[in-house]
Amino acid sequence: MSIEVLPATGRWDDFASFMVPRKPGGGCVCMSYRDARLAMPERIDYMHRECQTEPGPGVLVYADAEVAGWCSVAPKSTYRRLMNSRTIPHLDEELDPWSIVCFVVRGGFRKRGLMHDLLDGAVEHARANGATLVEGYPVDTRGERVDVISGYVGTVELFEKHGFGRLRETNAHSGGGVRWIMRRELG
Structure with missing residues (x-):
């Protein structure tokens, strides 16, 4: 493959092929951390505009030329909810690390290790756009x-395998597990 x-x-x-809901009431269009106050039509418009700009809202993974997944990665300051979070603190006011907040692997492509490819691709995308520090909240x-x-936020184990270190436990949870702020410096 x-x-x-x-x-x-x-x-x-490609993004819309699996991230935009096919019927009313479904999907998040990866706006939870960006601006969840928007109604679905505005969320779709927002992400459509983001996909037309540099550096864009994230990366897509392709398996044998077919879009198989998505990872949201962008400067932390572009994630409104993350900047105002009461459960995931913003630790360094003077820094604007790039944040990896979401992974989606389409059905039929799971259990192939694509989250590893997405994480590597997200880090490289951030580096290519001038990032010196990348954070995740798995x-x-x-x-x-x-x-x-x-598991949409990734796991601590996944991030550790890709050179991220645990920085601080948060008050956020996913599936009953505690989420961590994890960082990787980019040289």
Whole structure:
């Protein structure tokens, strides 16, 4: 299987093919951390515009040229909810690290290790756009399986395998597990 991770910029149709809800009331369009106050039509418009700009809202992974997943990665300051979070603190006022907040792997492509490819691609995308520091806020599963819904933030184990270190435990939880602020400096 050939794997390629590419920025979402200029790839709206691929992003929309699985991130935009097909029926009313479904989907998040990856706006939970950006601006969840918006109604669905405005969320879709917002992400459509983001996919037309640099550096864009994240990266897409392709398996054998078919879009298979998504990772939201952008400067932390672009995530309104994250900047105002009461459960995930903003530790360094003078820093604006890039934040990795969401992973989605389409059904039919799961259990192939694509989250590893997405995480590597997100880090490289951040680096290519001038980031010197990348953060994630994954759940600590303590070695237990986590359901797909709770695992959208990634796991501590995944981030550790890709050179991230634990910085601080948060008051946020996913699937009953504590979430951590994890960082990786980019040289």
